[in-house]
Amino acid sequence: MSLIEKPEAAPMLALTTITDEHRNLWRLTVTLEAVADDIAAGAAVDPAFFAAAFDYIDQFMDGCHHAKEDNHLFPAVRRRTDRADAAIDRLQAEHRNGPEVLVALRRHFAGPHPDGEALAALRTYAQVLRAHIATEEKEVMPLARAVLTAEDWAEIDHAFSSHTDPVFGPAARDEFRALYHRVASLAPDSVGLGTAVQAEADHDVLLRISGLESSYGRIRALKGIDLEVRRGELVALVGANGAGKTTFLRALSGVQPIGGGRIVFDGADISRLRADLRVRRGICQSPEGRQVFGTLSIEDNLRLGAYTRTPADAEPDLRRVYAMFPVLEEKRRLPAGTLSGGQQQMLAIGRALMGRPKLLLLDEPSMGLAPLLVQEVFNVIRRLKEEGMTILLVEQNAFAALAIADRGYVLETGKVTLTGSGQELIGNEQVRSAYLGM
Numbered sequence: 001m002s003l004i005e006k007p008e009a010a011p012m013l014a015l016t017t018i019t020d021e022h023r024n025l026w027r028l029t030v031t032l033e034a035v036a037d038d039i040a041a042g043a044a045v046d047p048a049f050f051a052a053a054f055d056y057i058d059q060f061m062d063g064c065h066h067a068k069e070d071n072h073l074f075p076a077v078r079r080r081t082d083r084a085d086a087a088i089d090r091l092q093a094e095h096r097n098g099p100e101v102l103v104a105l106r107r108h109f110a111g112p113h114p115d116g117e118a119l120a121a122l123r124t125y126a127q128v129l130r131a132h133i134a135t136e137e138k139e140v141m142p143l144a145r146a147v148l149t150a151e152d153w154a155e156i157d158h159a160f161s162s163h164t165d166p167v168f169g170p171a172a173r174d175e176f177r178a179l180y181h182r183v184a185s186l187a188p189d190s191v192g193l194g195t196a197v198q199a200e201a202d203h204d205v206l207l208r209i210s211g212l213e214s215s216y217g218r219i220r221a222l223k224g225i226d227l228e229v230r231r232g233e234l235v236a237l238v239g240a241n242g243a244g245k246t247t248f249l250r251a252l253s254g255v256q257p258i259g260g261g262r263i264v265f266d267g268a269d270i271s272r273l274r275a276d277l278r279v280r281r282g283i284c285q286s287p288e289g290r291q292v293f294g295t296l297s298i299e300d301n302l303r304l305g306a307y308t309r310t311p312a313d314a315e316p317d318l319r320r321v322y323a324m325f326p327v328l329e330e331k332r333r334l335p336a337g338t339l340s341g342g343q344q345q346m347l348a349i350g351r352a353l354m355g356r357p358k359l360l361l362l363d364e365p366s367m368g369l370a371p372l373l374v375q376e377v378f379n380v381i382r383r384l385k386e387e388g389m390t391i392l393l394v395e396q397n398a399f400a401a402l403a404i405a406d407r408g409y410v411l412e413t414g415k416v417t418l419t420g421s422g423q424e425l426i427g428n429e430q431v432r433s434a435y436l437g438m
């Protein structure tokens, strides 16, 4: 991830930062529990793993995260509303207790043979920490989004991104990353942080597709696809011409009938749901070939992306899209047909963003663009990911897509033939010869 340039400071940057760290912490708690199971089953675990995990939690929480919340975010929310007071009281009490609990845990896990009491303490700790994160994510942060003013955010974001602050500059974030990798590398193979994430509760999974089938008459375009996208992930679906990529996205959007299988999105089975209701739930697609309406103005094209809501309600989204793509604002009254291919792609992505996606579907966004513009489009996708967007990216340009993806799936004639992390797939011989021209 060090290849990624940091995006410009965006409003509510603090929330993105907090959520990023929550995600790591959540995975860590799941791993700690899995390790506890292993130990209970007789496995020996290197005490260095626990030391690294507790160091990470210690530095992250007491070193910065809590202080920033306690000094900036929580007081601001309290100033604007009393609706979160009880939740914040609880969170702050847990913040105060945190260091003490961690000291006790370190004592339990200092030796090579932690006992039953130690394991019980560890499990409780993991559960309490997850409940803490859930309260912040589900109660406090949504309220903060709703009630805090632009000035509040300016102050909070400044505190969270201040480079002069030794505990929360980019250097500190790099340190956390390094520490987290250390924890991952020390984790026992059986629970390596990756697999623990896969095994974890559905909370983290935004989209789960199983056995998806779809046909055009007698042509079976999708022959039982299994695929998963977790919250905040960028997943690439790559494959040659005619592999079924577009059919898959269209089936997911609800505009292509399915013959079998199940689509579970955000905890609900949407396999039979109408396309417009899927948009409402946050599945928004930027289609293959962009499909902008050439005679309509750029702004009208964007507004179409928010057709499920009132124009007034779409105003902040329009602002956001314009902030992201200034050229669209400059030309907003011109017919979309006057835009270059690259700009039309930005427009198609912008239109999808107007629907407030929880899952953004991009079908071949780099198709037909000059190399420099291809780069530009991939920069935009990276930036969206950095801002926390969950993205399913379909590309023939496999190398570029896998290079920025967390995970990838290779599709061949309607079937998933390979899956793995983006880097694993780029390194895979089969993929290299078939798709990367190497």
Ligand SMILES: Nc1ncnc2c1ncn2[C@@H]1O[C@H](COP(=O)(O)OP(=O)(O)OP(=O)(O)O)[C@@H](O)[C@H]1O
Residues within 6 Å of the ligand: 216, 219, 221, 239, 240, 241, 242, 243, 244, 245, 246, 247, 248, 288, 396
């Ligand atoms: N409207 C259609 N009618 C009949 N067959 C179709 C139709 N659209 C696609 N197909 C067939 O379904 C299969 C999957 O096509 P699809 O467009 O989903 O592939 P793709 O991976 O998106 O390809 P590309 O890289 O060319 O966009 C192909 O065999 C294709 O010929």
Ligand SMILES: [Mg+2]
Residues within 6 Å of the ligand: 245, 246, 247, 288, 364
């Ligand atoms: Mg296609």
